[in-house]
Amino acid sequence: xxxxxxxxxxxxxxxxxxxxxxxxxxxxxxxxxxxxxxxxxxxxxxxxxxxxxxxxxxxxxxxxxxxxxxxxxxxxxxxxxxxxxxxxxxxxxxxxxxxxxxxxxxxxxxxxxxxxxxxxxxxxxxxxxxxxxxx
Amino acid sequence: xxxxxxxxxxxxxxxxxxxxxxxxxxxxxxxxxxxxxxxxxxxxxxxxxxxxxxxxxxxxxxxxxxxxxxxxxxxxxxxxxxxxxxxxxxxxxxxxxxxxxxxxxxxxxxxxxxxxxxxxxxxxxxxxxxxxxxxxxxxxxxxxxxxxxxxxxxxxxxxxxxxxxxxxxxxxxxxxxxxxxxxxxxxxxxxxxxxxxxxxxxxxxxxxxxxxxxxxxxxxxxxx
Numbered sequence: 001x002x003x004x005x006x007x008x009x010x011x012x013x014x015x016x017x018x019x020x021x022x023x024x025x026x027x028x029x030x031x032x033x034x035x036x037x038x039x040x041x042x043x044x045x046x047x048x049x050x051x052x053x054x055x056x057x058x059x060x061x062x063x064x065x066x067x068x069x070x071x072x073x074x075x076x077x078x079x080x081x082x083x084x085x086x087x088x089x090x091x092x093x094x095x096x097x098x099x100x101x102x103x104x105x106x107x108x109x110x111x112x113x114x115x116x117x118x119x120x121x122x123x124x125x126x127x128x129x130x131x132x133x134x135x
Numbered sequence: 136x137x138x139x140x141x142x143x144x145x146x147x148x149x150x151x152x153x154x155x156x157x158x159x160x161x162x163x164x165x166x167x168x169x170x171x172x173x174x175x176x177x178x179x180x181x182x183x184x185x186x187x188x189x190x191x192x193x194x195x196x197x198x199x200x201x202x203x204x205x206x207x208x209x210x211x212x213x214x215x216x217x218x219x220x221x222x223x224x225x226x227x228x229x230x231x232x233x234x235x236x237x238x239x240x241x242x243x244x245x246x247x248x249x250x251x252x253x254x255x256x257x258x259x260x261x262x263x264x265x266x267x268x269x270x271x272x273x274x275x276x277x278x279x280x281x282x283x284x285x286x287x288x289x290x291x292x293x294x295x296x297x298x299x300x301x302x303x304x305x306x307x308x309x310x311x312x313x314x315x316x317x318x319x320x321x322x323x324x325x326x327x328x329x330x331x332x333x334x335x336x337x338x339x340x341x342x343x344x345x346x347x348x349x350x351x352x353x354x355x356x357x358x359x
Contacts, residue, residue: 016168018175020331022233022240029237036233043226047344051219054349061357065350072345076338083233083334095179102183106190113194 017091019084039082046075171324178328182335185298189339192291196284196347204282209351212277214268218348221264222340225299228257229337236330242318248310254333255306258299265296288347295343298336305329 022032050071053059059067080086086095125133167173200209235250269289272278279289309329312322350358 016172016176018172018327019179020236020327020334021175022237029241032237032240033234036230036237039233040226040230047222047226050345050349051215054215054352064353064357065359068345068349072341075341075345079229079334079338079341083229083337084331094176098176098180098183102186105187109187109190110194110197114197117198 015091016094017085017087017089019086019092019095021085035082039078042078042082043075046071046078050075171320171327174324175327175331178331182331186335186339189291189294189342192287192294193342193346196287196291199283199287200351202283204284206282206285207275207277208355209284209288209347210353210355212272213348213352215348215352217264217268218344221261222344224257224261224264225337225340228254228261229334231257232330232333236326239313239318239323239326244313244317247313251306251310251313255303255310258303258306258333262296262299262303265292265299269293292343292347295336295339298339302329302333302336305332 050068053064053067053071080099086092086099088096168176231250231253235247235254238246238250272285277285279286306329309322309326312325316322
């Protein structure tokens with residue numbers, strides 16, 4: 001069979017995986033439970049760190065908002081890996097590509113909106129001033 | 136090395152349905168992907184589009200955050216203890232939902248029902264906390280009609296709450312179907328979609344509690 005499919009070298013012909021599906025046959029139940037527990041522990045740790053970052057003076061205060069953003073992205077990553085079982089294996093390529101496209105659109109919408117609206121706030125005359133000028 | 140076109144006869148599953156279905160990969164040979172893959176992947180695409188819808192609400196909130204129209208700001212309104220309790224409920228329910236999917240894999244009716252019940256109760260606790268918070272805000276005159284900031288806040292967080300409520304209805308349906316119809320393949324496919332939905336809702340909540348509640352309670356001079 002390998003000879004027959006020589007022209008397929010480098011391309012993946014196995015069965016895909018669905019996000020959210022436990023790994024199943026190759027892993028024991030104990031390992032699966034341990035994976036979920038590890039994900040839960042990491043998510044709890046990142047949540048506690050986020051709530052801690054709001055009030056603490058240990059981190060540079062003007063950087064607190066950025067710290068919260070980073071912690072949120074990290075925790076979303078933990079959820080994707082441990083609860084949705086997204087991996088970089090070839091059987092996950094479709095899932096990862098769809099996810100990457102989703103993230104691209106999300107970033108375009110959020111940062112694009114902030115950019116454009118911030119720019120408009122900067123260059124346009126506020127409405128109340130405009131009304132006074134027209135009077 | 137030349138790459139000859141893939142011929143149908145090269146496919147070892149050609150004319151052999153027993154292999155055709157076993158080795159189906161959805162990658163051009165071996166026939167279409169199994170139904171489980173098609174269903175799960177389709178639902179994954181739906182969830183990503185749902186996330187994109189949420190990103191629109193997030194963008195609106197971020198843009199309107201400072202437009203309080205003289206009304207209360209996020210810094211004065213949010214109670215982080217409530218947010219922490221909601222976060223705990225949803226995170227724990229995401230974990231028990233994972234346990235339910237393991238129990239379904241083991242075909243254990245008892246553990247499936249127990250894990251789903253725990254998931255549902257935690258989700259219900261989340262909704263109760265959220266409704267209490269919303270009625271408290273509206274009671275103190277900070278309802279969605281007060282300012283652009285509060286309109287966008289209630290739309291974003293309320294939309295997530297509506298998703299969780301719909302998820303609870305779905306969860307009840309799954310419990311009933313598992314107990315009435317057993318671990319039939321189509322029911323397991325539905326459950327796979329449900330668990331994806333529930334985990335995705337928790338991911339969206341991570342963004343909400345971090346970027347809406349926690350960033351909102353930072354002192355205003357620290358925000359850009």
